[in-house]
Amino acid sequence: MKKFLNQVDQMLTESLAGFATAHRELVQVQFEPTFVSRKQKAQNKVVLISGGGSGHEPLHAGYVGKGMLDAACPGQVFTSPTPDQMLAAAEAVHADKGVLFIVKNYAGDVMNFEMAAEMLPFEHATVLTSDDCAVVNSTYTSGRRGVAGTVIVEKCVGSLAESGADLAACKALGDKINLRTSSIGVALTSCTVPAAGRPTFDITEAEIEMGVGIHGEPGRRREAMRVADAIVTDIVAAIVHDIEAKKLPGAGDILLLVNGLGATPLMELYLIYHAAAEQLTAKGYQVTRSLVGNYTTAIDMAGASITVCLLDQEILKHWDSPVHTAGLRWGC
Numbered sequence: 001m002k003k004f005l006n007q008v009d010q011m012l013t014e015s016l017a018g019f020a021t022a023h024r025e026l027v028q029v030q031f032e033p034t035f036v037s038r039k040q041k042a043q044n045k046v047v048l049i050s051g052g053g054s055g056h057e058p059l060h061a062g063y064v065g066k067g068m069l070d071a072a073c074p075g076q077v078f079t080s081p082t083p084d085q086m087l088a089a090a091e092a093v094h095a096d097k098g099v100l101f102i103v104k105n106y107a108g109d110v111m112n113f114e115m116a117a118e119m120l121p122f123e124h125a126t127v128l129t130s131d132d133c134a135v136v137n138s139t140y141t142s143g144r145r146g147v148a149g150t151v152i153v154e155k156c157v158g159s160l161a162e163s164g165a166d167l168a169a170c171k172a173l174g175d176k177i178n179l180r181t182s183s184i185g186v187a188l189t190s191c192t193v194p195a196a197g198r199p200t201f202d203i204t205e206a207e208i209e210m211g212v213g214i215h216g217e218p219g220r221r222r223e224a225m226r227v228a229d230a231i232v233t234d235i236v237a238a239i240v241h242d243i244e245a246k247k248l249p250g251a252g253d254i255l256l257l258v259n260g261l262g263a264t265p266l267m268e269l270y271l272i273y274h275a276a277a278e279q280l281t282a283k284g285y286q287v288t289r290s291l292v293g294n295y296t297t298a299i300d301m302a303g304a305s306i307t308v309c310l311l312d313q314e315i316l317k318h319w320d321s322p323v324h325t326a327g328l329r330w331g332c
Contacts, residue, residue, distance in 0.1 A: 134211025
């Protein structure tokens with residue numbers, strides 16, 4: 001293993017210290033228990049708190065700021081944060097209108113956020129993201145996994161919360177976006193967890209893992225490497241099948257997110273986007289909004305995911321609203 005680190009058990013602390021210093025105008029970090037929060041505490045609004053294992057940067061700490069999260073609770077690499085982190089974060093950022101937890105569907109995350117919610121002394125609710133349509137029930141999960149679609153939930157619900165909406169409205173929007181969002185990832189290589197010191201799984205130069213999870217969990221199948229268009233064809237077909245099976249209204253305009261898993265060059269991500277956009281257009285969808293880059297990573301995995309969100313006027317409005325975070329910034 002060759003990585004920039006000093007001591008493995010200090011990697012997260014040193015990384016968060018660097019993150020907070022680099023973005024000192026936006027965020028601050030608290031240790032023991034660990035959480036990242038906005039530099040300027042919000043007033044009189046529903047606060048959004050998310051979190052999960054580290055290794056998915058910029059998710060979640062990179063989305064703390066105006067227009068998105070009020071706080072993020074990072075665990076060790078691929079390890080759920082603890083309930084005391086969520087409680088400390090909620091107490092620090094609570095702004096008198098309740099707390100909304102946004103939680104990816106992984107067993108440890110769900111359990112620990114539920115434990116924290118039970119101990120909260122103020123109004124709260126949870127949005128559980130489960131946009132990965134590659135597999136149902138896999139390592140770490142009961143049901144579908146929460147992956148890159150979580151970014152869309154955090155962005156749009158963050159906008160709604162900034163507008164002064166109440167807790168019920170914020171949860172309803174988050175649940176709606178999750179229902180209207182589908183993702184699938186593909187890996188060319190494994191990731192390497194620093195504490196393990198070796199790749200999470202073995203894969204040859206001639207193979208890909210179709211439907212891989214963001215922790216290196218197994219996907220739909222191991223298959224032979226093919227040209228990019230063929231890989232994208234299978235992903236788009238599976239996503240469209242998932243979307244159409246839900247029979248949702250307004251299935252024309254979409255947000256297309258092509259997300260890198262950590263070690264894939266932007267040249268390749270844009271090539272994937274080009275193929276996906278063409279194929280979705282041919283199937284009758286209109287790509288109204290786009291996002292390409294590294295937004296929900298898997299440490300150093302070479303690979304990418306494709307996410308499609310069916311837009312309506314409410315989602316579109318909040319996607320377009322101003323945001324100022326380390327990981328996303330526009331309209332500011």
